[in-house]
Every structure is written in C-alpha cells, then in structure tokens.
Amino acid sequence: MPIGGFVVHVQPEEKEELLRELSRHPQVEVFGHDEKGHLIVVLETETSEEMEALVEELSRLRGVINFNLAYLHAEDEVKKIEAGEIKPEIRFHRLRPEESS
C-alpha cells in the first residue's frame, strides 16, 4: 500500500472548510496545518494509480492551490510488481517529459 506525505498549499481563508472536507475521506489523514495555508497530509491507497487519481481529485477541491509530494513509500507495491501480481499500466509515452508539445 503506497503511503505518501504531502504539503498541500491552500488559500488560508478556505482552510477550515477544506479540513472538514478532507476529514470525510478515509484515505486521507491530516497531521498538521499552519496559518500560511500549509496542510501536512498523508494518503494511503491500494495502488499508486489510485493515489494519483486521489491527488487529482483533491487538487480540484476549492481553495487548494497545489499538492506537493514530499515522501512516498511503496515497498509492497514494488514487491507485487516484481511477483507479477500487479502490472501497472505504463502510459510511458505520455509520462515522458515534454518532448514535443
């Protein structure tokens, strides 16, 4: 299960509402926040695709400016990939850096 530690930058005036909203998500745990609008958020998901999708979704919440990854641990997932239990869909080209567009 990938575990990710994030610094979420939010508009300070939206912070309280966002904290309420985030508390409704079972995969989200808020460990701290400050008056500049930083939230310390830990996500735990089944797969890293799911974490990506969750970050996308949470990024769209009102007041969220951006979602920054600070730390990610995915040992279980790596083992599963090695064992052939999961095969991440490699959208490789799309994830290549900006080559032409």
Add this chain to the structure above:
Amino acid sequence: MALSRREFLKRTAALTAASLVGMNLPLKVDRAQADADRWVRGTCRFCGVGCRVELGIKDGRPVAIRGVPQSRTNMGYLCMKGMLFYQLMRHPDRLTKPLYRESKKEKFREISWEEALSIAAKKFAESIKNHGPDSVAYYGSGQALTEETYLFQKIMRAGLRTNNVEGNPRLCMASAVGGYITSFGADEPIGSYADIEQAFCFFIIGSNMAEAHPVLFRRVMRRKLDNPREVTVINADPRRSPTSRIADIHLQFKPGTDLALLNAMAYVIVEEKLYNEDFLNNYCTFRVGKEKKEVSFEDYKKFISAYTPEKAADICGGNITPDLIRKVARIFATSPATMSLWTMGINQRIRGVWANNLIHNLHLLTGQLCRPGADSFSLTGQPNACGGVREGGGLCHILPGHRPVKVDKLRHEVEDLWGVPRGRIPAKPGYHTIAMFSAVNEGKIKAIWINCTSPAQSLPNCDKYRKGMAREDVFIIVTDIFPTKTTELANLILPTAFHFEKTGVFGCTERRSQLTLKAIDPPGEAKPEVWIAREWALKLAEELNDPVIKKCVEPFLGLEPGYELPKAIWTEYTQKLTAGRDNDLRGATYEVLQQLPDGVQWPAPTKEWALKGGTYKKFVRGLDPLADEHAIDEKPYQFYGPAHKDHKLWVWLRPYKGPAEEPDAEYPFYLSTGRVIDHWHTSSMTGRIKELMRANPYAYIEINPKDAQRLGIKPGDMVLVETRRGKNILPAKVYEGPMEGMVFVYWYDMAEDRMINRVTKDAFDPGSKEPEFKICACRIKRLSGPKPLKPYLVRL
C-alpha cells in the same frame, strides 16, 4: 510501544512533509525502524525543473522516494510524476535483451550483445562505405545523460565524419536557443529560479506551468500568496488552464498572434516613455534583418509605431483590448522586478525565434534584467535538453561548449582537444531534425541510431516520416527502456539502463548541472548507453579500419560502466571542452557534484566557485566570475556572450507574422496540442463517463462549450478531427479551456486513432528549424456517442 510498520511509515511521511515548511509535529518515531536501507541522490527526470530526489533502496529494490530539502531547485518538493520511478524500474515490460530482425516485416528475435554490436557496427560501416558519411545519423534526446550525448556526438563527428547529430530538443527549445543567442549573444537564461522569490510581476506566456512545471509553479504561487498585493501574475495563452485560473490577469489571444501582442506592449512602453534610457544607452543596440544591421532607437520607434494597441487587439481577438494591453505593459515595465517565463507556446512557432526576441525586447527596453527578480527566463520541458543537448553538442550545428560547427577556429579547437587530425569534423552542419527525417524518407540516410526518444510519435505530421522509417533500405537502431512507436519500425533494439540504474549528469533549465548516482542494477541484460556507444565505436574502428574512431573512445577503454566510465567522459567534457567557454564547468567535477545537495550553475571555472553553487546570475560583475574576467569597462554588467562581439544586447525589429496555416472556410478551427500532468476526469463529466475515464485514460479533444453546443457535441462523444494531413478520432471533453474556434488535444496517446501528430503540421521556423506544433487548421465533426476505448500500448 512499538508502532506497526504502517503507522511508522505514515509518521515518517508526515514528518518529512512537515519538515519542508518548518512545522513541528508532535510525533515520535522509533529510530531503530527504517523505511529504507540506503538513500541514493539524483535528479527527477520527468521534466526540466530538475528537482532533487532521493531514491530509497531496501533489499536491493527501489521502495521509496523523497525530495531533497536543501536543494535550491525544489526545496524538497516533488510532484506526482515521481511516483513513476518504481513502476518503471521494476516493470515487467522493460526491454531486457537485444532484439534483432533483418527485415522490418519479420518478428524480432533475441540476440547476444556481441552479435548486436557487430550488426550495429556493420550496418553503419556498410552505409558509410557505400554512400558516404552523411548517410548515417544519430537522433538523440533531452532525456539522455550529458555523458551519453557527448560520447555519441564525438563518435559521430570525429569518428564517422558526419555532423548528422540531432535530438528532440530541436522540437521543443531550438527557438529559445535562437532567441537567446540573437538577443543576448549567449544561449541560456541569465538568471535563475531564485529570481522567483524576488520578482513582483510574472509574465507567463505560452506555458501551462501549473501542470508542466508544477514544482516551480509552487514557488511562483508561494511568492504571490505571501505578497498578494505586491505581486501580479499575468498569463498570456489562448487556452484557459490551471495556470491562467490562478493568474491575476489572463490574456486570451488567438493562436499565433503573440508577435502582435508583444510588439504592442513594446509600443506602449515606448509611447508612454516607460523605457529605461540608461539601460538602453549603456547596454543595447537595435538590429534589423538577416544582415543584423544596426539601426537607431528612432528607427525602432518608427517601426514599433505600426503596432498600436488598437491594431494588435484587432489581430489578437479573444479578450484582448487596447486597454488590457496598456495595463499589462505598464505593470511589466514599472514593477520593481519582472520575470517572464515561457515554453513551447512561444518556441513551437514558425517565427519562434522572433517571438523569443520580442519577449527579450520588453526586458531590454525596460531594463528588467540582471537585477534580482528581473529576468527573461525560458523553461525547458526535458531534464537534460540544456545540459546534454544545448551544451554537450547534441544538435547538428553546434559542438560541445556552445561552439558553432561552421566556425573553423572553434572546430579545429575541438579536433585538437580530442587529439584527432584537423579536418576530421566536417565544416558543414548536418541535417536538422525535419531535414534528417526527410532524408530518411528520400533514402539518403541509410542507417540511423535513435536514442531515448520516439520520433515516430513526436514528429509533427508523423505519418509522412513513419513511411521513411518503414523503408527496408533504412536500418534503424533504437536504444530505449520500453517498446515505443519507434521500436515498431526498428531493426535492432538495444535495451538500456534507466535513471538510477546508471550514473550521469542532467543540466536543468537554470544552467544547473546535477549528478544522479547509480542505485541499482538494470534489469536483465540492459546496459548503460555509454557502455553501448564505447563498444560500438571499437567495432566500427575495426569494420572501417580507422584508428581515429578508436581514438575517440581510447580514454574510456576498460572503465567500469556504472560510475568510472561516465565520470571519465564527464571529466573530459568539462575539463577540456568547456574550459574557457561561457558554460565553463571545470569546477563541477563529480566529487564537487557529489558534495552539493543540488549541483552547480555554470559558469563555474574553479572548484572553489563551484562549491559555492556556481553562478546565480550571468553577466553581473561580482556574481559571475566571467563577467569580471571579460570586462571591457567599469560598468556593472558585462555581456561577454560569444555571439555578440560588440558586448551588447540587441533589441530586434521583428514584424508580425501569423501561423503557417490559419483556419479558413474548409478547416475553420485552430488545432493546438500540449500536455497535462494527468487528467482522470473532470467535474463536468457525468458519472457514467467518469467511470469510463478512470478505467481508460486516453487523449481527448478539448472543445469550447459554445462550439460544442453549435456542433451538437456532448462530453464523451466521439469526434472526428481532420486536417489537410490526416484524421484522428477522439472523445470530446467539453470544457472552458480552449477559446471559441480552437480545439486542444493531448499529444501522448499511442493509439493510431488518437495520435495527434498524425495530423499536425511540419512547417518550421526558418531560423531555429523548430516545427510549429502548436498551431494548424482543422475541422471537427461528431461521429457518435461515447464509446469505451482501450488504452493502447506498444507490444513487441
């Protein structure tokens, strides 16, 4: 009480995140527990920002990543693309054995490295013997390490006697190179990311920074949030994007009208006397035309008088009004420090160099340069387009150390430094990218090595060039980590080591070179490119019976490929080839790069200077050692760039020019392409579509709601997109992104139906030779309702 491993990891994650913002969390973790056995430092390779990252290794496998907090590029922050490291490193589809087929109609078979290298050498040698040196070519990448690009181009130029050395940065930043050289006399930005924290006006044009360079954009936003009243963010872009949504002002203009907008801003600056007379008098001249003729400020004023805001607003359309142009020009000129940031939207134009010049003009007129926070700063898409390709000699017209091929003195200097006979490197530049693949089409190139990139997908109008690549008489070698659209057309596929499976340097957008160390072994028989190139050269020397080819790799013989080999290549490149050049990297040895959390910004002629981090701002005395060394007078700024002998910055008179292909009655829409970080769904989707999207991520066509309504297109409907070159069928995303009359398509999808470069136009800038990916004309039509689509993957 001992924590569960899960709880331990969560706390570690939280503490790491909190440390970046100086927050103290009341959490304890047991020091005896470990999340990884060791952490190996490197640079993220998923865009040009150059974030420093550490890969955590446990029991020999990559299990974790974290940002490096002391790094001046990212301060410990990363974006979600970092997640891909694990997946890519341990993925079962990785290429692990050399694969070969004589004919492109056959299936691939596994062969040994010995056999593979012999074939690679034989085919190149045969081609050279029968058709001359210019019948072979190397096409590289802004994702290859500097050591790789440098070694390949050395073998091609001095060994095989051809300048047919190109790379995909031609497609993304050649116009930025042309702009810097013609305006400032030297390639690459004057300033650094550190200017962001000192800027008061951000002028972001032709860039969706929020998505393409997220960690850098965080710095822009932090600056804005901490100083909401003092700082203004202006975004100029035909498309509404996450960047424009955060901006204070969004200038939405018709695609391809940017030159009019920029000249009109200059008009306002001149008319309202917002220019900086001292700066102009001390440091600038005015230039016009191919002959670079010097003209007066009065001539410039006369020229610019044709670009009234009223006229420009007419040309630009969208939400552009004369008042808006005036307002933006005033903020730009009068803010205490203005920083421009741009990328492909400006570069990928048939007049991309001019567009770059016109941005620089605004900085020159107003003197918004060389001071803290004031800079004209081009962003890079790929992690090593600057370091490897621009600096390391990865384009057909430049040798390492920013030396133009055609300058005899500099070419001979390189030959002498390499110890090869004078005259060995041809005086004529090779084929630029579009010319190179046209030569493949015409059968003039018989053997081509494509490294770490997929031109079959990334070239504009790619069907045209895929035909050539499919020719039986063109032998194609591809080095990569996964099958791609280009491996489909290859004869020989060589599996390579991925990032952190080999050692080497990336040079990011801000002139910064950073080392990534090998952390784990590559899978199967995959090898680092430097090893492949060296062994190939030895075989070529035998095949062609030419000792000079061997000479090219002699300093590297027998070295262990994981660290010693790239180190020796880097040492040769920096100590010999960059010595005395503007990108002097002599101080940035592997030892120094390993000591610093974030690497070195050139110029860094000495270790002492490099250990301080190098040069934050070029051309400023006291900040840039070369500015002192090359000073011609007492002035604080010294523009010693190699291309401007007069030591001046040049303000260019560049007329308005629209795109190569504008919409007309037959093809009434603008088609533009680009990338996003990700896009699983949008809030405008219905629940049903949302499920579809989650399961099948693929490219969409973004259509403005007004156009969609007019054409009866609903979210998820299948839409036919036609241009003069071909057609695509894509699902619709109806969305207030593109302006009315414009559609936008993501370019990464490998499915034939959705590969947008099958329809884009391959017109290119006559100066930079960079194609105009961003704009062509198309028509669209609803074909059917939503259809479940399968994501497409290339398999062998």
